[in-house]
Each structure stands twice: as structure tokens, then as C-alpha cells.
Amino acid sequence: MLFNSIGYIVFLPLVVILYYWLPFRFRWILLLVSSYFFYILWRVEFVLVLMTATLVSYYAAVQMGKLPNKKQRMNYLVLSIVVNLGMLVFFKYFGFFSNLINSIAGFTGKKNFIPLYSILIPIGISFYTFQTIGYAVDVYRGVLKPEKHLGTYALFVSFFPLVLAGPIERGRRLIPQFHVKHDFSPELFTSGLRLILWGMFKKVVIADRLSLFIQPVFSNIGYFHGVEIGITLVMKMMQVYADFSGYTDIAIGSARLMGFNLSPNFNRPFSATSIADFWSRWHISLTSWLRDYVYFSLPSKHHGKTVMWRLNLNLIILFVLVGFWHGPNWNFIIFGLLHGTFMVLARVFHPFLLNFNKVTGLSRVPRLLNSLNIAVTFILVCSTVFFFGSHSVHDSFLMIRNLADFSKTDKAILLPLLKNYDFLLGVALVLFMLYFEYLIKVKSFAVKFLSKPIALRYSAYLFMLFFLLVFGLFASQQFFYFQF
């Protein structure tokens, strides 16, 4: 069931009404049943994978909870990680590794060393696997007591607002919320509705509209050159943001209707002043997960001393993992590698940059410096979209080559289409989205808005709702991050 489908518009109110109607002790049952129902609609077989992930990590955590020291708990941690990560690798990366091994075997004359199978990837597996592994590690580290109630734990893994594409929640943040009775709160409820409305707006009005122009370019890269590619890269970045942050807003809003507070996933990423800053604002639940459970676990010392090259190598590893998490494709690995390299370069050249800013006097004009940093970061991020958006490495390099080719501007295909109303509307809406989110996050717009007269607020909501209905595209397009 898609968030932007009629099914969800019927499903969500039903669950919310029943949730508040039922006595507290039965609510977990309702949420668990509805979460599995929500998930099962994608494909019944996928539930088996979800259940296995749940049962194994639950069992391992309960066993860890009985053991006093870390050494004894290690076996169960390994069990949980091996099973969960094993399923993720099998379903998501089997084809990639088979191809890789077959290519290597091909050099020795062996063909089809590993038979290739077409394996369907259970939706959401990348998200709930990280959630279960994070939970197991927390129990292993002793920062979280294992959840004894299987139903509550199963709900933590399968909770319908987040099971398909996150946010990747931590056990210590979400599980306690299932034990607390949430009374109906009009403020929380309306704030959830506002988020859902805004998320829907970003998805069906902005992201889907932009994809009308972006998709043909990525499917026919050879035809486009110069400025056309540049515009496409920027629009692709905006489309992915509107799509994924739109999804996240609907997820957080849906949970908020029932009193649950999910982690934020975005914080105005295009106002980032460095690549490191960008990743602290983009898909926050993933990057913070990788930071806490992978980056901090990587060895940073050489002969007992913390050394810079180790830290830099760890950064590269971390970002290659970020890339690889997105999909079993060399494209994503290069995407991660590029981000990691940018981070390392920024770290290495940091003292030089500080000096440069002093010498040129930029440090005396912090606003200008800030704007420059934002612009450079944005360009760097967009430059990685070559690899993030296209279907293969070949396509990515073809795009890079075509970007530098300005000789065919007179034969441009996309440029005349940009005069199209839909495109202009898309651009205007992107600017509106960025400005509106700036108002909300920086200027506390929501607080000021809530103090306005009710008639004005209702008019604003109705305007937004009907703007969405009139200008939205309702072809039920999937969310971009569902593929990951």
C-alpha cells in the first residue's frame, strides 16, 4: 500500500479511530495486525522474511539480556547480525556478488561459475534490517534492556509508518513509546495532519511533476547535452528530496496521529555548508545509524595512537557503505566513494581553507562565506547525482561527457520543453518548498501560524488541500526510496 494511494487514505483513519477507541492493553495488537496487513499487501511471501528478522533478533536479545558480560553476549549478537545481514545480502546483493564472482571467474575461463537467479527484494528490508541490528547491538552494549514482549518487539520492527522506508528507528527511542498510553491530543493530531498534508504536497505536486521531465533524460541520456544535463542534475536532486522527505513527513505525521514521535530524517539539507554538514541533514536516521554502529566501531588507532589516515580511511569506508546500502550497483559505490573523498579532502584542506579565508578577507564577511560554502556544497552534491540517478556506470560517464559538450545547444531537446507550464510550475514549487521549510525551521513559522485566527488557519489548510488536489499528479507513483 502506497502512502499516496486511496487505500492508505482509508486505512490510516480506520487504524487511528480504532487505536483511540480500544483499551490500551489491546492497542499493540491492533497496530501489529494493521502493520502486517499493510506490509502483506505488497507481497505475502515478504512477511516470512520480516518475521524471521523479528524472531531471530528478539531471541538473540532476550538471551543476551540473561547474560552478565559482553563476551558471553557476543555469540547471540553474532547470530542476530549474521541472520539479519545474511538475509539482506542474499536478497539484495546476491545478484551483484554473483555477477562480480562470475566476471572474475571469467578471466580464468570459467563461465557462469555461480548461477544467476532473479531474486525479488522484500520491500523495506534495508530499513528494518538496520533497525534490528541496531537493537541487538544496543542490547549487547548494555544501553538497552531487551524487550520481553514479542508482540511489542514485532511492532517495533514492522510499525507501518516506518517499515517500508524508515526512518530507521532506535529501540531505545521507539520501544518505550509502545508501553506508554497515548491519550488523544488535538495539538499532536493536527500537527500530524499538517505533516501528512505537507508530505503529500511534496510528493504528488512537486516530486512527481519534476519526474515528468527528469525521467526521459535519464532513460535517454545520449540525446542530452550541456546545460540540459546541468538542469537535470539539479532537478533530480530536488525531486529525490521532495519525494523522500515527503515520504518521511507522511510517515512521521501518520505516527504522530497516534501519539508516536519518530526521528526526523531531514533538516534543510540544501542549506548545508559542507559535505559533512549535508550528511548531518540528509537521511539523518541512516547516517547516524552508520556513525554509531559502524564508524565508531572501526579501528582508528595505529600503534596505540589515533592517526589521521585511519580516520580518513574509515570515512571512505563509511561512505562506500552508505552508497552500497542504496543498491547493489557500482553506481552507488562510486556515489559513496565520491562523498567520502569530498569529506576527506575537506578535512585535509581545512587548515588551508581557513588561511585562504583569512588572506582573502572572506572570514570577515561570514554571510558571504556561508553563502559560498552552501553553493559549493550544493554543486558538489549535485555532481554526485550522475551516479545516484542513472541506471549504470556507463550512463553516468556518458552524462559527464555530454555535460561538457555545449556544441549541440542549438539542437537542444530539453531546453524548449522547459518553457512548459508544468516545468515552470515545478521550479516555482521547488523554490516555495525550500523557502517554506526555511520559514518553519529557522523562523518558527509553525508557532506564529498557530497563533493566527482559526478562520485564517482553516483557509490556509483548505487552500493547501485543494491546491494539492488540483495540481497533484495522481498516477500512484512509487516513492523513490522504496527501491532501496
Added chain:
Amino acid sequence: MVTNKQFFKRSLVFILLAVAINTLLNFGYNRGMFYFRQCRVQDEQFRNYPDTLKYLMLGNSHNRIDPALLGNGFSYIMPKEVYTQTYYKLKYILEKTNKKPEYIFLSIDPVNFSPRVEKEMAFDGYWRKFVNYFELLRERNDPGYFRNWLDGYFFSYAGNYRYMLMSVVFRKTDLGLIKNGYIPARNYRNFSKEPDRESLGFKIATVYLSSYGGISTLEDTRSYQKILTLCRQHKIHLILLRMPFTDEYLKYARRMINLDQLDREIVALTRKYCDDFIVFDFRNDFKGKPELFFNADHINPDGASIVSNKIKEELSKIKDFKEVTGSTFRSESGSAACPKSR
């Protein structure tokens, strides 16, 4: 702090307001949308047309055959019409009216077999009176048809801001020009005067054909089969049309799909379900003649008149339809149509 009681009261007011605005928008759109107004005129003319109707044109806006030139014909086409909708319309005509056409004209252009078109069953506000959405839902196991049903009855304006604008721009259009259901081909633009012909050809070809994966993968093919079956059951001769396209459109369409193979597949499929059809192939007739087009994939009144006359000429040569069934009539160098392969 708002109490729960206050909140529910306010919510009720909000919902009522939203329902009222929605009803107004839906009603206004259904009344004023340009295509719907055209269709109401068509419906009215069809009701009043004699039951002895001989030629019936169905399908989307590509099918610009002027029934007046053929005599005793009616054009019952609708922009963006897909085969599923055509099937239900034909079924309605055959079952609920006393009209039984002898010949049906239907276009079999690549766009008719585009996965994009199939997904976009548009204008449900009009089609709801013909289409059985729940039957489709059951048959194809696709809950999306429930959305179509909802759109048709409650949200026909949703996502259609372009048609709203269009309806404002064309509010003074003289619908009296519609004769025998025939909506004269659009003439306020000429493709030969477009500065970005290449770009427009690319756009149309990409939008509709880039995700094409063969006709067997399409649900709409099933509706095409059903149309053929209906024609066979009611002993209707089927005249299939490949309408002319601009060079720019064909250039990109050919890069995206194998047009010849698609044509062969369509004919093979048609043979399987219907034994009483001919194909008129005008696809390349207007090569190098952008002045006969309105846009990349639609002929203008001049183009429509040439095609209609060619059809009239060819049909007059056919003595017994049974003798030429399965034939493809193709023009020689864009002049007069003549039988090429039988």
C-alpha cells in the same frame, strides 16, 4: 489549549467545508470542462442519429475521419480514449441502443499500445457512465480502478489544472461546429511553424513509448481483444487505421520501439480474434509535410481531409469486404492509397 470537544466540532466544520468545496469544484469541472462539453454535444447528436448508422469512428483524437465525407457515419471519439474505454462504449452502444454500425474505424497507432496511456484512464467524470470500474477491478485485480471510480464520481477535477485552464481559454468555442459527432481537427497551430519541432517530436515519443515492453505485457491489449470479439459477435467490419505522423515523431518513435514489429504483432493479434478487418496504413503518407499537422502526432484539418478522402476512395473500390479481409492498404509515396499487401 483546545479541548477534545472543541476539536471535534472544528474538525466537523472543516470537513463540511472541504466537502462543500469539493462538490462545487467537481460539479463545476464536470459542467465546464471543454472536452466534457464536447462530449455532451456528441452524446446528444448520437442519441438523435438514425438507427441505420453505417460507419462509426471510435478511439482517441488520432482518429480524425470526417464521417460527412463517407456518408451515414458518426464520429464518437474522445481525446485520450484508451481501448478499455472504447470497449465499454462500444458495448454500451450495442447493448443499450438500437444502433448497430456496419463498420467501425479504430486507430492502431503505437500510442494505443503504450503502457503510459494504459495507466492513464483519463476523464472518468465522463466515462463513468460507460465503464464498469468494479468489473475491471475484479478482472485485473487492480485496486487502482477503485480510484478511477472515485475520481469519476467525486474528484474528476483532481490533477487536471491544465484542462481547467484549457476550458477557460476555449470557453467561447463554437460547439455548433460539431457535426455527426465529428469534432473538426484543431487548427489554431501549425506544426510547420513550430521552432522546436525536434524537441516536440522527442517529447511525445518519449512520454508514450519509452517504457514500451511489447503488447503482450499490456492489460489494454485485453480490451483490444474484447473489442475485436464484440465486432465478430455482432458481425461488424473493422477498419483499422495507422494515422500519419510527423517525421520528428517517427524518428524518435523508431529509436524507442520497433514499429514494424509492433505492426506485425497487432495484425497477428487481430487475426486471432477477428476475421473481418482491413488496415489502412497512412503512417508515412505525410513525410516531409509538417504543414498537414497540428502537432507532432495529430493531423490538422487539411491532413484530416486528405486522409478522409483517401479512405472514401478506397472504400468505394471495395465491392465485398470479405474478399479483402486481413489486407493492409498502404499509400504509394503519399499520393493515393492502393492495396499493397493482401
